[in-house]
Amino acid sequence: MDFNLRFFIEPFTGFIVCFICYLILKKIINYNIANDKHPAISIFFKSIKSLLLYLPWVIFLLIQLRSFCEIYFSDYLSDILLLKKIIWLIYPNLIIWNISLDIKSLLKTTKTRWAKNISPLTIARIIQLMVIVTTVFGFAQLFDHSLSGFLALGGIGGIVLGLAAREWLANFFGGLMLMVDRPFSEGDWIKSPDKQLEGNVEKVGWRLTRIRTFDRRPIYVPNSIFNGIIIENPTRMRNRRMIENFGLRYQDIEKLPQIFDKITAYIVSADNIDITEPYYVKFMRYDESSLLCQIRVHITKIDRIGFLSVQEKTLLAIAKIVKEENADFAFPTRTVITNNKQDT
Numbered sequence: 001m002d003f004n005l006r007f008f009i010e011p012f013t014g015f016i017v018c019f020i021c022y023l024i025l026k027k028i029i030n031y032n033i034a035n036d037k038h039p040a041i042s043i044f045f046k047s048i049k050s051l052l053l054y055l056p057w058v059i060f061l062l063i064q065l066r067s068f069c070e071i072y073f074s075d076y077l078s079d080i081l082l083l084k085k086i087i088w089l090i091y092p093n094l095i096i097w098n099i100s101l102d103i104k105s106l107l108k109t110t111k112t113r114w115a116k117n118i119s120p121l122t123i124a125r126i127i128q129l130m131v132i133v134t135t136v137f138g139f140a141q142l143f144d145h146s147l148s149g150f151l152a153l154g155g156i157g158g159i160v161l162g163l164a165a166r167e168w169l170a171n172f173f174g175g176l177m178l179m180v181d182r183p184f185s186e187g188d189w190i191k192s193p194d195k196q197l198e199g200n201v202e203k204v205g206w207r208l209t210r211i212r213t214f215d216r217r218p219i220y221v222p223n224s225i226f227n228g229i230i231i232e233n234p235t236r237m238r239n240r241r242m243i244e245n246f247g248l249r250y251q252d253i254e255k256l257p258q259i260f261d262k263i264t265a266y267i268v269s270a271d272n273i274d275i276t277e278p279y280y281v282k283f284m285r286y287d288e289s290s291l292l293c294q295i296r297v298h299i300t301k302i303d304r305i306g307f308l309s310v311q312e313k314t315l316l317a318i319a320k321i322v323k324e325e326n327a328d329f330a331f332p333t334r335t336v337i338t339n340n341k342q343d344t
Helices: 003-033 039-047 049-071 074-101 103-108 120-142 147-164 166-181 223-227 250-269 304-324
Strands: 189-192 197-204 208-212 218-222 240-248 280-286 291-299 336-338 341-343
Touching (some): 003 039, 003 049, 039 049, 039 074, 039 103, 049 074, 074 103, 074 120, 103 120, 120 166, 166 223, 197 218, 208 223, 218 223, 240 250, 240 304, 250 280, 250 291, 250 304
Antiparallel strands (some): 189 197, 197 208, 208 218, 240 291, 280 291, 336 341
């Protein structure tokens, strides 16, 4: 075959084969992504779709580069072979890295108990750390560096790095402990009595945790700080306690038992009130102008808006019950006696 003709036919044939492989691969990937029976497979293929679709073209380009160098630039053939090794070192690690980004979604598809007790962020970070270490050691071998010498240098360098970057390492291991212990997760509402710190956790990083306050200001907290402060996580409350006082008139004292019975019946039958927790409606004491009463219940809505909505509904129900018993709420009064007549 004529050399010039071969120069054009081989790349063209390779391109056609590559394009056919691309179409077949795309069809297989899309079929698995649309698989509703196995959501884990769908998430898996969705996370690596782009890298798999690029694979035929990467192989095609490497083959053509090698053929071109063998014909025209034989001196650069060793560089092409090195490039090939670098790509085959990086490409699988990129696939694993992309899978680690969707670990949270993959764990959600697993119904086993252990999947609920581990942190997806921790698993993702460990996988990413292993990918980085594997890539570094792979490059060391690729460029003919002794691993034993590399490890020895790493030990000495680790001591120097530890002394020079103590704060950074403290934040790094603090972030690791947050991912393992999981005192809070992304999306949780947290606050600390030790620090002026309250808001929703947006992201837990290796070094910093980003918290968004209720007035929408971002706060970046070094992870090492969480090792020395108390963290309160209201998001993990089973319920929220409501304690409210209300005052009734002195002339309604005989009606208190009936009012309390009706309020108790409402508590037992109401939605979003946890009756497994202690609850009561009681007469507390004689105030200057009222009979002080108190209600205590636990509301299952833990978010602020939901809690306030249930609290409002409960307080309005109390007001309705008081009116039904022909009683009323007390307010401060003063009695003035003049000319043997009593005016209020």
